[in-house]
């Protein structure tokens with residue numbers, strides 16, 4: 001687990017630190033951190049803890065119960081993403097970039113620019129052909145890259 005995420009989980013868990021039964025042992029704490037780690041994003045963890053604090057628990061919730069809740073939360077996020085009309089649940093979209101290299105035989109690049117309004121591979125190659133036909137002193141290529149779809153934000157945030 002990433003350090004940053006672990007820290008976020010611990011911070012979120014502190015919201016119920018004053019509850020009777022809050023884990024004081026390091027190993028018990030680890031179970032709770034791992035349970036919340038099931039959530040697919042920091043925002044998701046916060047949402048889960050929002051839910052936890054709303055419930056009137058008879059006893060301090062076990063790590064297993066929180067893990068179960070985390071799976072439900074994760075399922076919700078996946079479901080929400082699957083409904084995305086842009087990426088159809090993949091979570092990523094293909095973008096096209098113009099890469100300008102420093103020199104003729106260099107693999108180091110001077111800059112990378114996103115090329116807007118290229119919806120598919122065919123048009124990307126058309127763009128590249130047009131570019132190659134234009135006299136240019138710079139060494140450039142068109143390449144595709146994956147970018148997180150905006151539904152990542154929507155589903156998480």
Ligand SMILES: [Zn+2]
Pocket residue numbers: 081084085086087088089090091092149150151152
């Ligand atoms: Zn999407």
